Amino acid sequence: ILNVEQSPQSLHVQEGDSTNFTCSFPSSNFYALHWYRWETAKSPEALFVMTLNGDEKKKGRISATLNTKEGYSYLYIKGSQPEDSATYLCASHGQNFVFGPGTRLSVLP
């Protein structure tokens, strides 16, 4: 993997569903992985920063894991709510700080 990739590009879930999405990044020269939440017409807001293989972070219903050996991170949202609707960006800091294209989440009431 040469770039930071995220999947899926977008998804729609029903309120109350749990969901997860993936960030893939180059595992060589890796230093840190950031997750941001970006609501329309607002600025991206930091969720988590992780650096060690096996790191897990949690904030309320949102959690994230990190696998630096294989170069991926998962973001989980438990019991999705309409206010969770946003684009979720990951960014990998290796030689440079590179953002992925984001996963656009829509939670339907």
Next chain:
Amino acid sequence: DTAVSQTPKYLVTQMGNDKSIKCEQNLGHDTMYWYKQDSKKFLKIMFSYNNKELIINETVPNRFSPKSPDKAHLNLHINSLELGDSAVYFCASSQDNHPLNTIYFGEGSWLTVV
């Protein structure tokens, strides 16, 4: 209080004009950035300044020139605007340029070149 503020939020201008976007952060951070959201919605780093000194200068046309009068401000000047410069530009800051530091973003400036 807005931590990272940038002005103007919207700017419509004609090709060939010179324009500036201002950015200020009140977080006491040492590092500031300019990002461009490209047509595919990627956030791409343009410039990074640490304590008023340029530390990252990605491949951008030299019509783009950042200016940092002090470490709380990083303004973006664009000369001879072209249609392809139309994009959303985000200013950001972090405590310093350590990879573990959170980046705080402004709300973006929508530039439209006609």
